[in-house]
Amino acid sequence: MTWINGKPQATLAANDRAVQFGDGSFSTARIKAGKVQLLTAHLQRLRLGCERLLIEGCDWAALEQEMCTLAATTQDAVLKVIISRGAGGRGYSPAGCQQPTRILTLSNLPAHYLPLQQQGACLVTSPVQLARNPLLAGIKHLNRLEQVLIRARLEQTGADEALVLDTQGVVVECCAANLFWREGEQVFTPSIAHAGVDGVMRQHLLSVMAQMSLDCQIVEVMPGRLKAADEVWICNALMPILPVRQIDDTHYASRQFYHLLAACCYQDLL
Structure with a gap:
């Protein structure tokens, strides 16, 4: 309709x-x-x-x-x-x-998100990188050709989502989701000051974590940093949160903060 x-x-x-x-x-x-x-x-x-x-x-x-x-x-x-x-x-x-x-x-509503909540999503680093443009960074404008190309390349793999970098090689987001990860008790999410989308669910998760007194640092990191993560999760308004089981050759077993945040987030959305 x-x-x-x-x-x-x-x-x-x-x-x-x-x-x-x-x-x-x-x-x-x-x-x-x-x-x-x-x-x-x-x-x-x-x-x-x-x-x-x-x-x-x-x-x-x-x-x-x-x-x-x-x-x-x-x-x-x-x-x-x-x-x-x-x-x-x-x-x-x-x-x-x-x-x-x-x-x-x-x-x-896409049907594949429900099984991925149990299985965890598999990510692969995309060869398509986002151009840096602070004027457009953060907003969801209609020019989505980068995402179209990212998705087309992703569909040539067996992965569920793409890890997307900008043209400086810095981690930004996924094709259609924002990214978070945990190292010990510290949570991180990429900066979207130069490229990417400030998703509604990203904003909501940041608010939920602040209410729970969980510190989340917004950072600019290279993809190698994610090898040190204890767990990774992604989010958008439809998922709304998915655990990540693998990025390229790195596997993640923990879902400690995913379960904690999912319970609080889902409750807020009811």
Whole structure:
């Protein structure tokens, strides 16, 4: 099911900036029991994306109502929300774009996350690296060609997810998830100051850990650092958390903090 600007339809204008330039932002949320999980966080992410991209005029009240209305039609699903700058002229200039386009799509929840919660995910280092761009780092803009290439390469392997580095060889994230690891009692997560996405579930986990007085350091490290980890886990709004059993040739047996965080996180999401 797809809604565009509050109406059930699946046809987008050919001159919409989302089609022409990937000019917009998006967020992907999980629907549970007819409600959007972390609704406020998803709306904040979309607002931040629009602010960074200088997109003005979105009807945020209408968008929130549309998200809640669509969510109420199902029990367990995925809701993708796209804000495009709207329809405009041929060139790069945003002049002439009168109104942002709101695109909401419902789809089935991926089935593979449930078994991976038990088995643990296998990661492989991707040969595709993320370009550093502090202006766009953190937001989930519509230009996802790097992730498309990462996913295409990942599908040539038997792994479940990719460990993604930037062009300086620094660990950033996964293809569609953020990354955390533990060394002893200390938790770490990569910086997304230069590249990557500040995921809604990443933000939520950082908040949960702060409430539990668990210190999480945001760091820039090379991939060899992960060999010293006692355990690794990944997260996004749909998973929402998965333990990692292997990265390349390194195996991880502990799930101590994964179980601790999953119990607290899942409770908060109910």
